[in-house]
Amino acid sequence: MPELPEVEVVRRGLADHVLDRTITEVSVAHPRAVRRHVAGAADFAARLAGRTVTGVRRRGKYLWLDLDGGSEGEDAVLAHLGMSGQMLVADAGRPDETHLRVRIRFADDGPQLRFVDQRTFGGLSLHPLVPAAGGGVLPEPVAHIARDPMDPAFDLDAAVAGIRRRRTGLKRALLDQTVVSGIGNIYADEALWRSRLHGARPTERLTRAQGRAVLTAATDVMGDALRAGGTSFDALYVNVNGASGYFDRSLAVYGQVDRPCPRCGTPVRREPFMNRSSYSCPRCQPRPRTPHP
DNA sequence: AATGAGGCCTGGTTGC
């Protein structure tokens, strides 16, 4: 559920609350939450102590805190929220959350940063910053992730070309984070609906104009969602203060099976897709005659 | 090489 808009809401919250603060102590309550830190939980905690947060950045659905050099060189705490990860800014006296995985305390004795994650698909890890192909520096595991549509250097035509080079269905291509990042199941369905395209359309038969249309729609819908504070279906996605977003009220098709298409009134359909679901309007988004399987 | 399927997780919901 946390896709680009939700992660950006969290990034902004962290920029407001942890930037320029110095970490004193880190405790890992569940080792799975730091499994991508190969040196282990103790190493993770030890390396963070004494470091100062100098930046809060994001690419696609990845989020990271830049750390000052210290004795380790400049690197970053990388966070992925997975399905149910939350970054909460919490006063020390607040009771621990049921699924609290990592707690970060700061030298100023101000609010803690807590990583809470029911399903533990997400996690934290520490990585060196490496030069990125298109300029700038990124945490190592993010190097293969494409720029997202809110990146000032995002190249729409290059992304369209990337999609059209794939030999798959359009929705699969939209979800491929190495082509364009930040789009998940919700915003893929909403972008396809806005551009009146079916997700099973083979990418080799997508025109450049259609490619630009669907990516522009994705950019627009994610921008709308960001302004609404993100999409929350339940308490699993919240901002750093624990508040939900309200873009779920504006979804045209995602999760809206049998409800009327906001454009033409035809009941929204649900179709199986990669062991999950896709939502679309049967009239606005006719299934292609030769769909990609 | 590129594509696609399977596995990882937990809690809420559905169905028998």
Add this chain to the structure above:
DNA sequence: TGCAACCAGGCCTCAT
């Protein structure tokens, strides 16, 4: 009523 099956789904690993 109680329990099992199912569902949510991003991303990594592995097979083809």
